[in-house]
Amino acid sequence: MTARVIMKLKVEAARLTTPKVLHLRLVHPLKPELPAWEPGAHVDLRLPDGKIRQYSLCGDPDDRSAYEIAIKREDAGRGGSRGAHETLSEGSVAHVSAPRNNFPLQQADRHLFVVGGIGVTPVLAMVRRLSAQGADFRVDFCAPSEHDAPLLPELRAICGERLRTWLSSDGARFDPREIGRAQEGDQLYVCGPQRLLEAVRAAAVELGWPEARIHAEAFQATLDENFKPEPFDATLASTGETLHVPADRSLLDVLRDHGVTMPSSCELGVCGSCVCGYRDGVVIHRDSVISVTDRQHRIAPCVSRARVAVTLDL
Numbered sequence: 043m044t045a046r047v048i049m050k051l052k053v054e055a056a057r058l059t060t061p062k063v064l065h066l067r068l069v070h071p072l073k074p075e076l077p078a079w080e081p082g083a084h085v086d087l088r089l090p091d092g093k094i095r096q097y098s099l100c101g102d103p104d105d106r107s108a109y110e111i112a113i114k115r116e117d118a119g120r121g122g123s124r125g126a127h128e129t130l131s132e133g134s135v136a137h138v139s140a141p142r143n144n145f146p147l148q149q150a151d152r153h154l155f156v157v158g159g160i161g162v163t164p165v166l167a168m169v170r171r172l173s174a175q176g177a178d179f180r181v182d183f184c185a186p187s188e189h190d191a192p193l194l195p196e197l198r199a200i201c202g203e204r205l206r207t208w209l210s211s212d213g214a215r216f217d218p219r220e221i222g223r224a225q226e227g228d229q230l231y232v233c234g235p236q237r238l239l240e241a242v243r244a245a246a247v248e249l250g251w252p253e254a255r256i257h258a259e260a261f262q263a264t265l266d267e268n269f270k271p272e273p274f275d276a277t278l279a280s281t282g283e284t285l286h287v288p289a290d291r292s293l294l295d296v297l298r299d300h301g302v303t304m305p306s307s308c309e310l311g312v313c314g315s316c317v318c319g320y321r322d323g324v325v326i327h328r329d330s331v332i333s334v335t336d337r338q339h340r341i342a343p344c345v346s347r348a349r350v351a352v353t354l355d356l
């Protein structure tokens with residue numbers, strides 16, 4: 043994988059915000075300021091197993107002295123997050139990239155957020171900014187229990203009555219229709235597990251929300267295991283060269299085999315590092331990062347493919 047430039051940051055503080063979620067505050071050992079970022083941004087973190095994963099920044103975007111992230115331990119996962127929990131403690135070194143933003147705040151009269159579990163991380167940074175601006179917003183936060191709701195005290199302190207919690211332990215179940223009909227100037231953000239995204243998106247469309255005003259960030263890859271890849275051809279617009287992508291290779295791999303330098307990070311369609319433009323062709327989008335509008339001309343070659351042929355803006 044090709045990752046972005048990695049900084050060695052010091053873990054200044056580490057604490058469990060729930061039994062499974064480790065909250066870290068990271069500082070540069072020499073520089074007083076880290077690269078600037080906007081709410082919704084994430085960084086790449088190199089985990090102890092060498093894998094690179096994306097974590098949203100959840101601290102104050104106006105505080106350049108530190109980055110804050112929260113890592114959920116995935117016991118059923120590939121071990122990376124478990125390793126991070128075991129090795130990242132006060133004083134240790136974390137390998138972190140400069141921030142990138144695939145989930146920015148939009149211009150709006152009112153911002154509505156639906157959050158599931160660890161999906162709270164980018165939203166915390168977003169509401170910090172909106173609160174400082176005196177903007178109108180509301181957050182619906184779904185979690186199994188108060189005990190298992192990451193960063194809930196921080197969210198409560200910022201949101202006050204603008205926060206509604208939906209805790210399964212209290213028998214409270216979030217009905218996606220709670221978002222209500224879109225009013226002029228509303229923007230809707232959904233962040234959390236894929237099934238929450240799908241349920242909220244379906245309800246929003248039914249309630250008349252235009253797709254362009256629904257913004258989602260998945261906290262897991264959405265790849266369909268039953269997908270059967272087919273071979274296709276990819277033409278490079280700059281040279282006219284046509285590359286054949288066999289069924290068992292990704293477009294990203296084939297581009298690299300032919301000397302095209304492509305950045306990448308997650309290679310799961312969630313980070314946006316590899317995204318490039320395309321012109322002609324029917325693309326089979328399999329990422330969870332490109333918006334519905336941008337899918338007309340952007341492709342994530344780490345996971346997405348084309349029917350028969352595609353021309354890339356490369």
Ligand code: FES
Nearest residue numbers: 307309314316344
């Ligand atoms: S490398 Fe992350 S979306 Fe392709």
